[in-house]
Amino acid sequence: MDTTRDAARERDAADPLAAYRERFSVPDDYYVDGNSLGPLSTDAEAALDRVVEEWRDLGIRGWTDGDPPWFRYGEYLGSRLAPLVGAREHEVVAANSTTVNIHTLLGTLLNGLDDPLVLVDELNFPTDTYAVRAQLRNRGFDPDDHTVVVESRDGRTIDAADVEAALTDDVDVVFLPSVLYRSGQLLDLKRVTDAAHAHGAYVGFDLAHSVGVVPHDLHSLGVDFAVWCSYKYLNAGPGSIAGLYVHERHHERTPALAGWWGHEKDTQFEMRDTYTHANTAGAWQTGTVPVFAAAPLDGSLDVVTDAGIDAIREKSVALTDYLVSLVDDRLGDDFSVGSPRDPNRRGGHVAIEHPEAARITEAMKDRGVVGDFRPPNVFRVCPSPLYTRFEDVYDVIEELRDVAETEAYREHSLDGSVT
Numbered sequence: 001m002d003t004t005r006d007a008a009r010e011r012d013a014a015d016p017l018a019a020y021r022e023r024f025s026v027p028d029d030y031y032v033d034g035n036s037l038g039p040l041s042t043d044a045e046a047a048l049d050r051v052v053e054e055w056r057d058l059g060i061r062g063w064t065d066g067d068p069p070w071f072r073y074g075e076y077l078g079s080r081l082a083p084l085v086g087a088r089e090h091e092v093v094a095a096n097s098t099t100v101n102i103h104t105l106l107g108t109l110l111n112g113l114d115d116p117l118v119l120v121d122e123l124n125f126p127t128d129t130y131a132v133r134a135q136l137r138n139r140g141f142d143p144d145d146h147t148v149v150v151e152s153r154d155g156r157t158i159d160a161a162d163v164e165a166a167l168t169d170d171v172d173v174v175f176l177p178s179v180l181y182r183s184g185q186l187l188d189l190k191r192v193t194d195a196a197h198a199h200g201a202y203v204g205f206d207l208a209h210s211v212g213v214v215p216h217d218l219h220s221l222g223v224d225f226a227v228w229c230s231y232k233y234l235n236a237g238p239g240s241i242a243g244l245y246v247h248e249r250h251h252e253r254t255p256a257l258a259g260w261w262g263h264e265k266d267t268q269f270e271m272r273d274t275y276t277h278a279n280t281a282g283a284w285q286t287g288t289v290p291v292f293a294a295a296p297l298d299g300s301l302d303v304v305t306d307a308g309i310d311a312i313r314e315k316s317v318a319l320t321d322y323l324v325s326l327v328d329d330r331l332g333d334d335f336s337v338g339s340p341r342d343p344n345r346r347g348g349h350v351a352i353e354h355p356e357a358a359r360i361t362e363a364m365k366d367r368g369v370v371g372d373f374r375p376p377n378v379f380r381v382c383p384s385p386l387y388t389r390f391e392d393v394y395d396v397i398e399e400l401r402d403v404a405e406t407e408a409y410r411e412h413s414l415d416g417s418v419t
């Protein structure tokens with residue numbers, strides 16, 4: 001691969017998604033942390049402004065007369081999210097937070113099992129582990145005895161063969177991330193789903209690091225459930241409403257966290273004492289939809305939908321391939337790539353490993369490069385395709401090379417302060 005700056009410029013000039021950058025307020029010179037918090041777009045801001053105006057002008061009538069009506073905002077966003085995850089419209093809803101969605105979906109499937117066994121991996125994001133273990137504890141089970149934890153061979157990735165080997169007919173639920181938050185490994189969802197189902201287990205995925213950057217096909221794979229957040233590649237803002245998917249075969253089940261917002265919509269306002277849950281993924285909503293945390297997603301989905309998830313994935317792979325080549329070609333031996341090199345096994349970010357990654361992350365901020373550090377030794381770089389140029393990637397690596405060569409990171413202490 002040609003890793004010169006001129007080549008990067010040529011690729012930017014030929015990039016069909018280049019103009020999308022103009023729709024974003026990118027807060028730093030080089031904002032490569034969009035896998036943690038995506039930036040504001042004019043579209044998201046306009047959608048948020050609209051609900052503020054509706055609140056001012058309509059008051060309570062916004063529930064019925066808003067555009068779209070607030071009452072069905074979660075379902076409305078669900079129907080817009082469904083194509084991104086390859087689901088039917090009634091299988092997706094925007095609701096709650098990712099953590100709450102893990103609780104309610106896993107809880108729903110665990111209800112009624114008298115000796116549950118949940119398969120997880122040792123590299124998953126902490127909140128997922130906390131929620132799985134809490135759901136088991138809440139039912140009186142010792143999580144250590146009721147989980148199978150697939151270990152990593154290299155501390156970075158999970159081998160699908162190890163998932164298969166750990167699957168016995170005793171496993172009830174498999175719950176794994178689609179893309180690992182640290183290394184960026186993209187799991188083979190089909191392989192895991194087929195293996196789980198072959199053993200009679202349900203399978204669910206946390207799509208936090210793939211939704212909006214990797215296309216999914218949840219319904220046709222037969223995945224049982226999935227959760228995700230919308231503040232990363234979907235750019236809907238801090239604490240924005242999360243999403244969930246439940247395969248239609250489970251829509252008869254009673255949600256573990258019942259609430260009136262998951263009630264059958266047509267009779268919700270009859271205020272009955274008896275709970276009749278909706279017959280859609282909407283049943284897994286709990287309380288009133290947080291309209292201000294939901295509206296930005298309506299706008300930011302316009303951007304993603306206009307660009308198209310396949311084009312987004314294509315550019316993302318090109319950007320991360322380019323990034324990996326630059327690390328190989330331009331950085332010293334202290335640096336290494338901690339993400340899979342096969343683009344089919346990689347999500348939208350790259351883990352660059354270095355023994356001084358913590359201080360390097362701080363020194364990079366001094367130069368306008370905002371990525372993040374993940375212990376023990378990872379500088380995470382996310383060239384999010386809607387607003388990152390190839391030349392930005394080139395510049396980020398040049399800054400990284402300079403920070404390492406000049407040892408500029410030594411100005412920072414390990415506790416994050418500048419010395």
Ligand SMILES: Cc1ncc(COP(=O)(O)O)c(C=O)c1O
Pocket residue numbers: 097098099100125127128177181206208209229
């Ligand atoms: C894989 C994964 N799951 C869940 C979360 C967060 O969940 P919540 O939005 O509930 O804080 C994150 C990031 O914060 C994540 O990376």
Ligand SMILES: Nc1c(O)cccc1C(=O)C[C@H](N)C(=O)O
Pocket residue numbers: 035036037125181182208
């Ligand atoms: N959700 C976050 C938050 O509320 C504050 C700071 C960071 C986050 C993140 O999203 C972290 C992210 N999931 C990660 O992959 O590390």
